[in-house]
Each structure stands twice: as C-alpha cells, then as structure tokens.
Amino acid sequence: DIQMTQSPSTLSASVGDRVTITCRASQTISRWLAWYQQKPGKAPKLLIYKASNLEIGVPSRFSGNGSGTEFTLTISSLQPDDFATYYCQQYNSFGQGTKLEI
Amino acid sequence: EVQLVESGGGLIQPGRSLRLSCAASGFSFDDYAMHWVRQAPGKALEWVSGISWNIVDTAYADSVKGRFTISRDNARKSLHLQMSNLRVEDTAFYYCATYFGSGSYYDHWGQGTLVTVSS
Numbered sequence: 001d002i003q004m005t006q007s008p009s010t011l012s013a014s015v016g017d018r019v020t021i022t023c024r025a026s027q028t029i030s031r032w033l034a035w036y037q038q039k040p041g042k043a044p045k046l047l048i049y050k051a052s053n054l055e056i057g058v059p060s061r062f063s064g065n066g067s068g069t070e071f072t073l074t075i076s077s078l079q080p081d082d083f084a085t086y087y088c089q090q091y092n093s094f095g096q097g098t099k100l101e102i
Numbered sequence: 103e104v105q106l107v108e109s110g111g112g113l114i115q116p117g118r119s120l121r122l123s124c125a126a127s128g129f130s131f132d133d134y135a136m137h138w139v140r141q142a143p144g145k146a147l148e149w150v151s152g153i154s155w156n157i158v159d160t161a162y163a164d165s166v167k168g169r170f171t172i173s174r175d176n177a178r179k180s181l182h183l184q185m186s187n188l189r190v191e192d193t194a195f196y197y198c199a200t201y202f203g204s205g206s207y208y209d210h211w212g213q214g215t216l217v218t219v220s221s
Binding site for chain 2: 032034036038042043044045046049050053055087089090091092093094095096097
C-alpha cells in the first residue's frame with residue numbers, strides 16, 4: 001500500500017501569511033493526489049484534485065502543485081476561515097493531517 | 103444538491119454488530135463508487151471500505167477485513183456497512199463519500215455518524 005506523509009503536523013501562522021503544506025507519497029502516484037480541509041465537528045471538504053485542480057467554489061488563494069512523490073498545498077494569504085486541518089489523499093490512503101493554527 | 107446522510111451509529115459493546123446506512127440524493131447514485139471513511143476522535147482520516155457502482159468490486163482495509171461488509175442498493179440509493187465483532191478501536195465517526203474514480207478523489211461527504219464501542 002502507498003503511504004502518504006504530511007509535514008508539518010502543526011503549522012502556526014497569522015492572517016495574511018503565505019503557507020505551504022507538503023505531502024510525500026511512498027511511491028510515485030503521478031498527479032493522483034487530492035487535498036481536503038476539515039474543520040472541527042465537520043466532514044472533510046474537497047479543495048484540490050489531480051494535484052492542482054481547484055474544486056468549484058474553492059477560493060483561488062488555495063493552490064496545489066507537484067507530481068510523482070512530492071506535492072504541496074499553498075494558501076497565498078491566510079484568512080480567518082482557513083484555520084483548520086488539511087489532509088492529502090491518494091486512493092485509499094490519507095496523510096496524517098496538518099493542523100493550521102493561529 | 104448532493105446529500106449524503108449517514109445513520110445507524112451509537113454505543114455498542116465489544117463483539118456486537120451494527121449496521122450503518124447512508125442515504126443519497128441529488129445525484130445519479132449508480133454512477134458513483136461509494137466508500138466509507140472513518141475518523142477516531144482527534145485522529146486522522148482512515149479509509150475503511152469501498153464498493154463499485156455496479157456492486158461487482160468491493161475492497162476493505164486490513165483492519166476491518168472479515169468483520170465488515172459493504173453493500174449498496176442502487177434502486178433505493180443507499181449504501182450500507184455491516185459491522186460485526188466490533189472492537190474498541192473501531193470507535194470513530196464513520197463518513198460515507200462519493201468516489202470519483204477517474205480522478206481518484208472523494209468529492210462529496212456525509213456529515214458522519216458516531217460509533218462508540220465500549221463495555
């Protein structure tokens with residue numbers, strides 16, 4: 001099975017900051033990677049699919065990049081609503097999550 | 103509007119069985135593979151099981167293989183997870199989700215149902 005490893009586990013930032021979360025796959029997955037945002041008590045929400053495609057309705061400050069085994073999720077200018085936990089996913093494997101906190 | 107509504111969770115003793123359901127609406131249910139993903143309190147998402155649109159293919163995480171059975175009823179637009187021989191470590195929120203196979207991602211999720219396994 002493919003293992004997904006995210007870093008960092010926790011990220012402290014401020015409104016307006018640019019932040020990047022990294023996800024590494026244990027073997028090459030081409031661009032078959034998705035990113036999700038989850039807020040406490042809520043279901044995950046799809047942000048990005050196929051590494052860099054923005055889901056409809058997701059703000060353009062979110063972007064994804066990468067291919068093969070290394071991928072990134074970038075938020076260009078943090079907004080108060082963005083403080084949440086983010087997960088990467090490839091088929092049936094999820095990363096361990098990155099908690100973005102103030 | 104796509105809606106997925108899980109039900110059937112609750113408090114159950116170890117070794118007992120429980121059946122979760124997911125009612126779908128707002129989309130062509132039989133066009134989608136469907137999956138269950140769980141999340142223990144304070145922990146990461148964990149894939150549990152998936153079933154193809156035509157019920158031909160099913161898959162299970164090693165942690166539940168032989169104990170859980172996934173099924174679907176396309177006519178009733180419903181997904182089910184029969185869980186038997188439950189363990190304390192099965193305690194989690196269980197989400198059903200649509201799986202877009204062409205892109206390998208989950209595009210819609212239910213709100214989740216909590217299963218608590220405890221004596």
